Amino acid sequence: MKVNLAQALVEFKKDVVLAEVVQRLNDGDKPVQLIRELQDGMGLIGQKFETGDYFLSELLMSADLFSKAMEILEPKLQETALETIGKIIIGTPKGDIHDIGKNIFCTVAKGNGFEVHDLGVDVPAQRFVAAVEKLNPQILGFSALLTPSFEPMKEVVDLLLERGLRENLKIIVGGGVTTATVKRYIGADGQTTDVMDGIKQCKGFLGR
Numbered sequence: 001m002k003v004n005l006a007q008a009l010v011e012f013k014k015d016v017v018l019a020e021v022v023q024r025l026n027d028g029d030k031p032v033q034l035i036r037e038l039q040d041g042m043g044l045i046g047q048k049f050e051t052g053d054y055f056l057s058e059l060l061m062s063a064d065l066f067s068k069a070m071e072i073l074e075p076k077l078q079e080t081a082l083e084t085i086g087k088i089i090i091g092t093p094k095g096d097i098h099d100i101g102k103n104i105f106c107t108v109a110k111g112n113g114f115e116v117h118d119l120g121v122d123v124p125a126q127r128f129v130a131a132v133e134k135l136n137p138q139i140l141g142f143s144a145l146l147t148p149s150f151e152p153m154k155e156v157v158d159l160l161l162e163r164g165l166r167e168n169l170k171i172i173v174g175g176g177v178t179t180a181t182v183k184r185y186i187g188a189d190g191q192t193t194d195v196m197d198g199i200k201q202c203k204g205f206l207g208r
Contacts, residue, residue: 005034010039011050012061014068021069031076032196035108035202038069039195046176063100074107084115086206088143089131091119093152101175102143105195112199114139125155132165140200142188143173154186170205174198 003020021034046061084117092102099121106116106180117135119127132140140160142153153173158168172190173183183191189205192198 005037006041006044008063008064009038009069010025010044012058012065014065017065017069018072021072025072025076028188031073032108034073035070035104036196039104042066058067066100067103070104070107071156074110077107077110077112084204085113085208086139087115087117087137088139088141088202089117089119089128089135089137090143091123091128092121092143093120093128093149094124094154096144096146096149097121098145098175100101101145101195102141105141105198107176108195109202110201111195112203114202122131125152127161128156129153129159129165132160132169133163137166138170139205140169140171141198141202142171142175142186144171144173145177147177150182151184153188170202172198172201 002024003016004016005020008016008020024034025031040063045054045059049059071091089112090102090106092099102118102121106118109116117131117137119131128140142149142156144153157166157171160169168192171188172192173186173188174192176193178191180191190198190201192201
């Protein structure tokens with residue numbers, strides 16, 4: 001009988017979660033499905049944090065457990081990627097140091113055939129632009145969990161326009177504080193709060 005991965009994560013059952021991930025992979029379950037279940041658990045933990053049932057310590061514990069599960073899943077994701085379908089540059093803009101969502105996206109994107117260049121967190125506008133100039137990606141991704149990061153993202157897009165680098169570049173913004181309004185404000189092509197939806201949009205940008 002399969003363990004409810006989301007619930008096991010919510011209850012911080014480290015040994016159960018990791019053993020179940022290994023067992024399910026051995027049984028032939030797809031890594032992306034396991035990631036989806038773990039994401040559901042992270043979503044439940046986020047809700048508990050919002051209602052005051054969980055605190056920062058629980059958030060950190062869950063993030064650590066999720067990361068350990070991803071260490072098992074990432075090599076399997078990479079094995080499924082037989083071709084590179086496109087290049088993505090991604091980073092968390094200046095003023096924001098959150099990286100969990102970004103890191104999850106990077107892992108899943110690699111497993112879906114993307115060549116991913118992660119610039120990290122607190123990335124200044126000029127560094128984004130320099131990376132686009134150097135690497136010539138099809139897609140630029142912003143990850144944000146703080147509203148002050150909206151202005152730095154807009155600054156990047158404006159600089160790309162000034163330097164003639166925007167025309168053949170698709171831009172997507174992701175993160176819990178982002179909305180369609182934010183997408184329009186910064187001048188992006190896509191917006192999401194869900195990793196798998198973000199992957200779907202990026203594939204759509206490339207006609208996949």
